[in-house]
Every structure is written in C-alpha cells, then in structure tokens.
Amino acid sequence: xxxxxxxxxxxxxxxxxxxxxxxxxxxxxxxxxxxxxxxxxxxxxxxxxxxxxxxxxxxxxxxxxxxxxxxxxxxxxxxxxxxxxxxxxxxxxxxxxxxxxxxxxxxxxxxxxxxxxxxxxxxxxxxxxxxxxxxxxxxxxxxxxxxxxxxxxxxxxxxxxxxxxxxxxxxxxxxxxxxxxxxxxxxxxxxxxxxxxxxxxxxxxxxxxxxxxxxxxxxxxxxxxxxxxxxxxxxxxxxxxxxxxxxxxxxxxxxxxxxxxxxxxxxxxxxxxxxxxxxxxxxxxxxxxxxxxxxxxxxxxxxxxxxxxxxxxxxxxxxxxxxxxxxxxxxxxxxxxxxxxxxxxxxxxxxxxxxxxxxxxxxxxxxxxxxxxxxxxxxxxxxxxxxxxxxxxxxxxxxxxxxxxxxxxxxxxxxxxxxxxxxxxxxxxxxxxxxxxxxxxxxxxxxxxxxxxxxxxxxxxxxxxxxxxxxxxxxxxxxxxxxxx
Amino acid sequence: xxxxxxxxxxxxxxxxxxxxxxxxxxxxxxxxxxxxxxxxxxxxxxxxxxxxxxxxxxxxxxxxxxxxxxxxxxxxxxxxxxxxxxxxxxxxxxxxxxxxxxxxxxxxxxxxxxxxxxxxxxxxxxxxxxxxxxxxxxxxxxxxxxxxxxxxxxxxxxxxxxxxxxxxxxxxxxxxxxxxxxxxxxxxxxxxxxxxxxxxxxxxxxxxxxxxxxxxxxxxxxxxxxxxxxxxxxxxxxxxxxxxxxxxxxxxxxxxxxxxxxxxxxxxxxxxxxxxxxxxxxxxxxxxxxxxxxxxxxxxxxxxxxxxxxxxxxxxxxxxxxxxxxxxxxxxxxxxxxxxxxxxxxxxxxxxxxxxxxxxxxxxxxxxxxxxxxxxxxxxxxxxxxxxxxxxxxxxxxxxxxxxxxxxxxxxxxxxxxxxxxxxxxxxxxxxxxxxxxxxxxxxxxxxxxxxxxxxxxxxxxxxxxxxxxxxxxxxxxxxxxxxxxxxxxxxxxxxxxxx
Ligand SMILES: [Zn+2]
Numbered sequence: 011x012x013x014x015x016x017x018x019x020x021x022x023x024x025x026x027x028x029x030x031x032x033x034x035x036x037x038x039x040x041x042x043x044x045x046x047x048x049x050x051x052x053x054x055x056x057x058x059x060x061x062x063x064x065x066x067x068x069x070x071x072x073x074x075x076x077x078x079x080x081x082x083x084x085x086x087x088x089x090x091x092x093x094x095x096x097x098x099x100x101x102x103x104x105x106x107x108x109x110x111x112x113x114x115x116x117x118x119x120x121x122x123x124x125x126x127x128x129x130x131x132x133x134x135x136x137x138x139x140x141x142x143x144x145x146x147x148x149x150x151x152x153x154x155x156x157x158x159x160x161x162x163x164x165x166x167x168x169x170x171x172x173x174x175x176x177x178x179x180x181x182x183x184x185x186x187x188x189x190x191x192x193x194x195x196x197x198x199x200x201x202x203x204x205x206x207x208x209x210x211x212x213x214x215x216x217x218x219x220x221x222x223x224x225x226x227x228x229x230x231x232x233x234x235x236x237x238x239x240x241x242x243x244x245x246x247x248x249x250x251x252x253x254x255x256x257x258x259x260x261x262x263x264x265x266x267x268x269x270x271x272x273x274x275x276x277x278x279x280x281x282x283x284x285x286x287x288x289x290x291x292x293x294x295x296x297x298x299x300x301x302x303x304x305x306x307x308x309x310x311x312x313x314x315x316x317x318x319x320x321x322x323x324x325x326x327x328x329x330x331x332x333x334x335x336x337x338x339x340x341x342x343x344x345x346x347x348x349x350x351x352x353x354x355x356x357x358x359x360x361x362x363x364x365x366x367x368x369x370x371x372x373x374x375x376x377x378x379x380x381x382x383x384x385x386x387x388x389x390x391x392x393x394x395x396x397x398x399x400x401x402x403x404x405x406x407x408x409x410x411x412x413x414x415x416x417x418x419x420x421x422x423x424x425x426x427x428x429x430x431x432x433x434x435x436x437x438x439x440x441x442x443x444x445x446x447x448x449x450x451x452x453x454x455x456x457x458x459x460x461x462x463x464x465x466x467x468x469x470x471x472x473x474x475x476x477x478x479x480x481x482x483x484x485x486x487x488x489x490x491x492x493x494x495x
Numbered sequence: 496x497x498x499x500x501x502x503x504x505x506x507x508x509x510x511x512x513x514x515x516x517x518x519x520x521x522x523x524x525x526x527x528x529x530x531x532x533x534x535x536x537x538x539x540x541x542x543x544x545x546x547x548x549x550x551x552x553x554x555x556x557x558x559x560x561x562x563x564x565x566x567x568x569x570x571x572x573x574x575x576x577x578x579x580x581x582x583x584x585x586x587x588x589x590x591x592x593x594x595x596x597x598x599x600x601x602x603x604x605x606x607x608x609x610x611x612x613x614x615x616x617x618x619x620x621x622x623x624x625x626x627x628x629x630x631x632x633x634x635x636x637x638x639x640x641x642x643x644x645x646x647x648x649x650x651x652x653x654x655x656x657x658x659x660x661x662x663x664x665x666x667x668x669x670x671x672x673x674x675x676x677x678x679x680x681x682x683x684x685x686x687x688x689x690x691x692x693x694x695x696x697x698x699x700x701x702x703x704x705x706x707x708x709x710x711x712x713x714x715x716x717x718x719x720x721x722x723x724x725x726x727x728x729x730x731x732x733x734x735x736x737x738x739x740x741x742x743x744x745x746x747x748x749x750x751x752x753x754x755x756x757x758x759x760x761x762x763x764x765x766x767x768x769x770x771x772x773x774x775x776x777x778x779x780x781x782x783x784x785x786x787x788x789x790x791x792x793x794x795x796x797x798x799x800x801x802x803x804x805x806x807x808x809x810x811x812x813x814x815x816x817x818x819x820x821x822x823x824x825x826x827x828x829x830x831x832x833x834x835x836x837x838x839x840x841x842x843x844x845x846x847x848x849x850x851x852x853x854x855x856x857x858x859x860x861x862x863x864x865x866x867x868x869x870x871x872x873x874x875x876x877x878x879x880x881x882x883x884x885x886x887x888x889x890x891x892x893x894x895x896x897x898x899x900x901x902x903x904x905x906x907x908x909x910x911x912x913x914x915x916x917x918x919x920x921x922x923x924x925x926x927x928x929x930x931x932x933x934x935x936x937x938x939x940x941x942x943x944x945x946x947x948x949x950x951x952x953x954x955x956x957x958x959x960x961x962x963x964x965x966x967x968x969x970x971x972x973x974x975x976x977x978x979x980x981x982x983x984x985x986x987x988x989x990x991x992x993x994x995x
Contacts, residue, residue, distance in 0.1 A: 085574070086572075086573065086574035092573070092574075094573075099573070102573070104567075104572065104573070104574070105567065105572070106567050106572070106574075106575075108574060203576060204574065204575070204576050205574040205575075206574055207573040207574045208573075208574070211799035211800055212799035238578060239576060239578050240576050240578075240800075241576070241577070241578055241579060241800065241801055241802055242799075242800065242802060322796060323796075323799060325608075325794075326606050326608050326617070326618050326794070326796070328617075329608060329610065329616065329617020329618055330571050330573065330615060330616045330617045331573075331617075332610065332617065334612065334672075335570070335572075335615070336572075336573075346611075346612045346670065347610070350610055370794065373608070373794035373795075373796055374792055374794060375792045375794075378794070378795075378796070382796060
C-alpha cells in the first residue's frame with residue numbers, strides 16, 4: 011500500500027482513476043494475511059462500498075470519499091459487531107451508529123473493520139483483549155501500546171488510511187507513540203461521545219490517528235462539533251469564541267512551549283526517550299519556538315486521582331452488562347441475581363473485574379468521601395494548575411514524552427498492574443484536565459519509535475497542530491512509518 | 496440547555512466543599528407532640544410531557560404493546576447517552592414552586608447504582624445532593640383545623656422498566672420486562688415527617704393531587720401515575736417504610752395497618768426494626784420486603800453525562816406560568832361569589848369542578864350553584880368514581896335544571912333524582928322531567944289534594960286541632976304521596992293550616 015503515503019489527499023487520485031474497489035480489495039487481502047491481529051472484525055462489505063464509488067452509484071463528494079477507516083471496537087457501528095474486545099459483548103450487533111460514524115459516512119468514508127483493543131479500553135498494551143494481543147508492526151515481540159493498539163498498528167502498517175481511537179488515560183497517544191504515528195486526543199466535549207461504549211465518561215474522548223498531522227486533523231475536524239445526543243459536547247461557534255479569547259496580541263510574539271521538566275527527573279524514565287524529546291525541543295527552538303521550563307505542582311497526584319475516578323465511573327458504566335439483552339449469555343436458568351453474577355464472572359476478563367471491583371469500593375458509603383471526592387478535588391487542582399501555567403507563561407503548548415518507556419515486550423507488564431498504571435504518568439493529567447494533546451514521533455531507538463506529547467489549552471487544538479506541523483515539516487521521524495507500508 | 500448561554504470549557508462539579516459525604520440521613524424520628532410520625536415520598540409520573548426524560552420516545556404508551564416505545568437510550572444500549580428533556584425540568588420547577596419550595600442555584604443529576612432486572616443500565620439517573628428544589632410547604636385541612644406540612648425536597652429521576660409476570664408473581668416461571676415505561680420522567684416529592692395520622696396522610700395526598708391537577712403536569716388516572724412510599728414510626732420507636740402504594744386510600748389503609756402493628760409490637764415489648772414493607776392491597780396487610788441490613792448501598796455519584804444546570808434563571812418565567820392554585824382560588828371564591836368556606840373548599844379541591852362552578856355561576860345564583868355542586872353533584876360523582884368531564888352532566892344541562900329549580904318548578908327531592916338520571920343516562924333534562932313527572936304540581940291541584948286529605952282523615956284533623964304536631968306531619972305525608980312528591984312541603988303545610 012505504498013500509495014497510502016500520500017494520505018487522504020492522494021486517495022482522491024485512486025477514486026478518480028476508478029481504482030477504489032481494487033485498492034480496498036487489496037487492503038482486505040493484506041489485513042487477512044497480516045499477523046499483527048490489529049482487527050477484531052474485517053468488514054468485507056467495504057469492497058461493495060468501493061465498487062459503488064467506482065461505478066458512480068454514490069455521489070462523488072465528501073472529504074473522505076473511499077478512504078478506508080479503521081474503527082476501534084468500542085465505538086458503536088450499526089450492523090457491525092462491536093465487542094469492546096470482551097467476551098461479554100461477543101456477538102453484539104448494535105442497531106445504531108455512533109454520531110461520529112454517521113459523520114464519517116456522510117463524508118464518504120468506508121469502514122474497513124473494527125480494531126483490537128484492551129478489553130473495555132482498560133490497559134496500555136492491547137494484551138487484555140479477549141481476541142488475543144496485537145503485535146507492534148516495528149518489532150513483533152513488542153506491544154503496540156494501548157488501549158487503541160489495533161487502530162495504531164493498523165495505521166502504522168498501512169492496513170487502513172486513518173483510524174479512530176478512544177483516549178481515557180492515554181489510549182490514543184500511547185499506542186500512537188509505540189507505533190510511530192500521529193494521534194490526537196481532542197478537548198473533552200469537542201467530539202461527541204454518543205455511541206462510544208463508556209468506560210470513564212467524564213474523562214474519555216474519541217480521537218483520530220493517522221501517519222500525518224494533516225490527515226489526523228482532517229478526520230478530527232470532520233468528527234468535531236455539537237451533538238444534541240451528547241449533552242457534554244460543545245458547538246464549534248462556542249469553541250471559536252474560546253479560541254478568540256486567547257488570541258490577544260499572540261500574532262506579535264513568538265510561539266512558546268512549556269517543558270514539564272519536574273517530571274523528567276524520575277530515574278525510571280528511559281534515557282533514549284528523554285534524549286529524543288529534548289532534541290525535539292532544541293529543534294523547535296532552532297525553528298523559532300522558544301521553550302520555558304515549568305512545573306505543575308499537583309501533577310504527582312494525577313495518577314491516583316485518575317484511577318479512582320475512572321474505576322469508579324467504570325464500575326457504574328459496566329453495570330449494564332448483565333447478559334439479559336445482548337452479547338454473552340448463559341444456557342442455565344437461574345434467578346436473576348445468580349444469572350447476573352455468573353454472566354459477569356464469566357464474561358469479563360481479569361483487568362476489567364479488577365477495575366470494576368476497585369471502583370465499586372471507592373464509591374461505597376464511608377469511602378466515597380475519602381476516595382472519590384478527594385479525587386475530584388485533585389482533579390480541580392490539576393485543572394487550575396494547567397490553566398495557571400498556560401496563562402502565566404503565555405504558552406501555546408506543554409511538551410512531555412508521551413510514554414516514559416519504549417514499547418514493552420509482550421507479557422512484560424501484564425502481571426504488574428501498578429507498573430503498567432505508572433506508564434500513564436504523562437498522558438493521564440491531560441485527561442483529568444480535559445485538555446487536547448497529540449503524539450508525534452520525535453526519534454527512534456533500537457528500531458522502535460519514540461513519541462513526544464504536545465498539550466494545548468482547552469479547545470485550542472489548532473495551537474498544538476500548528477507546532478506539530480512545523481516539527482513534522484522540518485524533521486524526518488514522522489515519515490519513517492511509511493517504510494512499514 | 497446550559498450550553499447555549501456561555502461556552503463551558505470543561506464540565507466541572509460544584510464546589511467540592513459543598514458535597515457532603517453520603518452517610519444515611521437520620522430522619523427526625525422523635526417528636527414529643529404526637530404518637531404517630533409519618534412522612535411520605537411521592538413519585539409523580541410527568542405523563543403529560545410528550546417525550547421521555549432522556550430520549551425522544553413518546554410517553555403515551557399506556558395502551559400500547561410492550562416494548563414499542565423504546566430506543567437505544569431507554570433500553571440502555573452500550574454507547575447511548577441521556578439527553579435531558581428540558582420541558583421535564585420546567586414541569587418539575589413549576590411543581591416545586593407551587594409547593595413553595597426554594598430552587599437551588601445549581602442542580603445536578605446523580606447515578607443511583609443497583610442491579611435489578613427493571614434497570615437496563617444497572618443504575619438509575621436520579622438526584623441526590625443538589626436536587627431541583629428544597630424546603631417547601633403545603634397547607635392541609637385536618638380535623639383540628641389547618642396545618643402546614645413541610646416539603647423536604649423535590650427532585651427528578653427516570654422511571655425503571657416494568658416487570659410483568661404472566662399469571663401472577665408466584666405462578667410465572669419467567670419475568671417479562673416492558674421497557675415502555677423505562678425512562679419516563681418522574682418527580683419525587685419528599686415530605687418532612689410532619690403527618691400525625693393516616694388520615695392526615697390521605698388529606699395531604701388529596702391536596703397534592705389537586706395542586707398537580709391544577710398545574711396540568713400529569714394525568715393521575717393513568718396506571719402508575721402516582722406511587723407513594725410511606726414512612727411511619729411511633730414516638731421513640733423504629734421506623735418502617737411501606738413501598739409503592741398506588742392510591743391515597745391505600746396509603747391510609749396501609750398506615751392504619753402499620754400503626755396497629757407497631758402498637759401491638761410495642762405492647763409486647765418487641766423492638767420495631769427498621770425495615771421496608773410491601774402493601775398487599777387485596778388482603779389489606781403489609782408484608783416484610785427487606786430489613787435495614789439488606790438495604791443496598793447505592794454508591795451515588797454525580798452523573799458525568801449530564802452537565803450541571805443553573806435553573807434559578809428560569810424561575811421568574813416559570814413562576815408566571817403557574818396558574819391560580821387551590822388555596823388562592825378558594826379565597827377568591829369566598830370573596831367574589833360570597834359562598835360558604837366549606838363549599839369553596841370542596842369546589843376548589845378539583846380544578847375541573849372549580850371551572851364548572853364558575854361557568855354555572857355566570858347564570859345562576861352562586862350560592863345555589865355552590866350548594867348543589869358541592870353537596871350533591873360531587874357526591875354522586877364520587878359514588879360512581881368518575882370525574883365531571885366523564886359525566887353526562889354538562890355545565891349547560893346543570894344551568895338548565897338549576898334555572899327550573901330556582902323558579903320553583905322542581906322540588907329538592909326531584910332535583911337529586913334528576914341529577915342522578917342525567918349522570919347515568921345522559922338524556923336531556925327536559926325529557927326526563929316530562930317522562931318521570933318531576934315538574935311541580937300546580938297550586939290549584941295541590942289545593943284539591945289538601946281538601947281531599949282533610950276530608951278523608953277526620954281523626955288526624957281532630958288530633959291536629961288538639962295541638963298534636965305529629966298529626967300535621969301525617970297529613971303532609973298523605974298530600975305528598977298523592978302528588979307523588981311533586982309538591983312543595985312548605986306550601987302544603989301552609990294550605991293545611993289554612994283549611995283545617
Ligand atoms: Zn427511548
């Protein structure tokens with residue numbers, strides 16, 4: 011799929027040459043032969059959709075006409091099995107499309123399949139999937155990151171052109187970093203969550219993944235906007251107002267980035283990762299974007315706060331899976347309460363059960379104040395920290411490594427949940443604060459990609475996208491992924 | 496809704512300091528003023544709204560096949576999200592204001608987590624801290640006069656689905672679930688434990704129902720429109736809760752049963768345990784459902800899918816939409832129509848009757864109209880368990896017969912008969928009067944009958960002359976019988992006195 015290098019723009023030629031069906035066909039073939047296990051469901055009907063485009067049976071319009079899109083399997087797709095990589099939802103075929111799926115279809119996009127992930131998006135390696143792990147396309151003994159590991163691996167390996175992931179504590183950015191692609195996690199509220207099977211409702215977002223910042227931006231623009239079905243979504247007009255409020259005298263001054271150095275001193279951070287990120291910062295400095303070392307005082311409380319809030323919400327969000335309506339069910343006839351517990355015992359994997367139990371505990375009477383409310387308080391403090399530093403230092407973005415490590419070996423962390431949770435140290439505070447951030451490749455070590463995270467002000471995605479574009483244009487790291495196509 | 500006004504950067508929660516830890520609230524169980532302490536929780540289905548609380552499904556499912564008014568949201572399908580029906584909040588605010596509650600600056604939805612087959616999401620979207628409104632009051636009439644019952648809070652929540660057991664709970668092997676009701680908008684109204692007798696509880700419910708009818712927010716005749724949980728304790732004793740009672744009379748009976756049960760246990764020195772009970776309407780008894788130890792921990796936490804609302808801004812507009820309420824209408828009726836307090840109270844307890852009275856009073860002396868409607872018509876309707884709109888006694892018909900009555904063309908006794916027959920048959924009043932001979936006998940005819948009775952009953956006439964009043968009554972009765980009740984007793988007495 012060398013032709014994919016030219017991205018969405020280049021795909022127009024494929025469509026214009028009447029080669030859509032051929033391309034999609036070849037792609038399905040490639041996915042079928044792939045050993046990455048990036049997909050849970052491959053949608054063969056995509057070939058039919060492509061044929062219709064070639065035959066002129068559909069109107070030749072839309073920003074994504076014919077573009078093969080991979081969708082993470084926790085996003086509801088009408089008529090296409092949607093499992094959240096869980097035994098619990100095996101066989102569940104939703105009767106409705108997520109709002110963003112409707113939007114992508116309206117632009118002519120073709121869903122090529124549903125991608126593998128950590129079960130219910132709980133994990134950073136895609137190893138907790140009921141359908142087996144996805145492999146890292148750079149080195150097959152490594153994890154692709156998670157939880158949107160299938161989407162990231164598919165994009166990196168050219169098994170789709172763009173993909174959708176979801177990001178609760180880094181689930182778009184972590185696999186994007188491990189697979190060497192662009193992943194954008196938007197501001198909470200910019201993209202409708204209607205149809206996203208909830209894990210941690212107040213934190214998670216749907217994001218776009220691609221091999222170029224431009225393609226990721228195109229997809230993000232298409233899926234953004236107010237959705238009456240999601241009360242937490244925001245209109246683009248309101249977003250414009252927020253962006254304009256920040257615009258005072260900005261054009262006159264240099265762009266400026268904040269470097270969160272206080273978190274860099276931790277010995278557990280991989281030296282290659284730190285070197286690559288610093289090199290990127292120096293490069294940006296050369297390009298006229300000055301940097302400033304900053305601190306976020308409460309950021310060290312982010313991980314516990316995040317895990318308490320996300321697990322608490324998960325314990326409630328996953329309560330609906332009781333086997334009475336859809337998905338996994340029992341052949342036995344038992345009382346309703348025995349049926350519910352047996353189904354949940356057999357249908358959920360270990361990590362999901364662990365988080366549901368811990369969340370249930372955190373919300374229990376007597377503990378609610380000690381855990382949940384305290385976590386909310388920390389969350390408010392972290393939001394304030396970010397707002398203050400952006401304001402005070404007049405920053406356009408804050409830079410950190412995306413992941414403190416290079417991609418793990420398969421099985422390396424799966425039995426050490428605490429160490430796995432710690433790997434979210436740079437991504438999680440962003441989710442708590444609801445801010446936008448993206449991953450861009452800034453180096454390689456041992457043949458594995460290293461990612462840098464750019465964090466922006468709420469609803470100011472254009473700020474971080476601009477800087478990422480400048481970096482992408484002036485370096486070659488991001489383009490390296492095309493070698494995998 | 497709150498999104499429109501100003502751009503919201505990020506969903507934030509109210510000041511954390513304001514969030515109390517949710518330990519079980521200890522109600523004020525001991526009140527030295529009285530023996531029996533009762534508090535009520537009333538669930539009102541806002542079934543006059545067009546769509547459900549969080550989705551576009553229609554609320555008029557009561558005559559539909561099961562599971563025909565559903566969608567991904569009210570079925571709780573994975574990925575679906577609630578989109579709040581703004582109108583439901585408006586209805587809730589109106590009720591809260593009518594109950595003289597104070598709106599909170601910020602109101603927030605919470606998730607109440609528990610597993611049950613009628614709950615498709617495994618949690619109910621309800622309210623907890625930061626309900627819609629707090630601290631209201633309702634004035635009721637008790638045997639000892641007027642009394643204020645304090646309202647603790649008013650909040651909004653979604654109705655669960657309905658469980659159905661073919662052939663009855665004990666006989667059906669399966670439980671069927673009808674999701675038509677799932678997501679219906681419910682208002683929960685909680686009183687303070689201010690009620691002191693089962694009768695007061697019923698009086699309160701009657702008054703509340705009347706206010707809700709005035710506000711036109713629900714149709715109380717639909718199944719499940721009003722469901723009541725009643726809490727009762729004796730002074731110094733444990734509290735029990737009787738769940739899910741569907742009628743006002745049922746509440747009174749269930750509480751009477753509980754009161755007796757508590758008293759009997761106390762006499763035997765048995766401690767009354769905190770427990771939840773079910774009222775068996777057929778047998779008129781309450782049955783243990785679960786004890787305090789078995790109570791669920793609902794793990795309430797703020798619903799992340801619905802942003803905080805600032806409803807205070809709606810207050811002025813909605814207050815203007817509240818119609819004249821029963822108490823105000825009663826005062827006006829007394830002042831404007833000069834009718835008796837008890838008549839005014841009776842007429843205004845039902846908005847339809849109040850309106851009926853006002854139409855009739857345009858053409859009939861209000862005191863006469865009030866007395867006939869409050870004393871007779873309402874009784875006949877209650878006896879038949881119908882409301883004025885369902886009856887055949889239109890305001891027009893009532894005006895026509897009252898006009899005849901005022902002219903003395905129909906006697907009191909025949910009026911009652913006439914009203915009954917119009918309600919039951921729906922026939923024209925004039926037709927009934929003619930057929931049943933309800934028209935009054937003419938004066939000449941009465942005189943003839945009087946003379947005839949005097950002639951035929953010489954002994955009674957003699958007794959009357961000897962100052963025996965009973966004899967007069969006897970003679971009046973004879974005349975009335977001969978005229979088949981169509982003569983006016985006062986007139987007959989006058990004539991008898993004159994001619995004896
Ligand atoms: Zn619905």
